[in-house]
Amino acid sequence: MQHLIQRLINRKDENGASAVEYGLLVAAIAALIVIIVFALGGIVKEVFQDTCDTIKTEGAAGGASISKTCS
Numbered sequence: 001m002q003h004l005i006q007r008l009i010n011r012k013d014e015n016g017a018s019a020v021e022y023g024l025l026v027a028a029i030a031a032l033i034v035i036i037v038f039a040l041g042g043i044v045k046e047v048f049q050d051t052c053d054t055i056k057t058e059g060a061a062g063g064a065s066i067s068k069t070c071s
Helices: 003-008 019-061
Strands: none
Touching: none
16 A cells, blocks of 8 residues: 555656746746847848838939938
């Protein structure tokens, strides 16, 4: 009988992930997204600025009035 009780006490029921594991997974994904945004943010900003400058230049050459929404 003591052996049965000892087995029940030492039994670990680890079916599926716990909330802590899900929390760590979400934190890791969020950290990865933040790193990617900071790493690629400058490149994306440059691309949009170049596009805006090209639109301003081409629009001014054609005589069209381009709004000053790009800065």
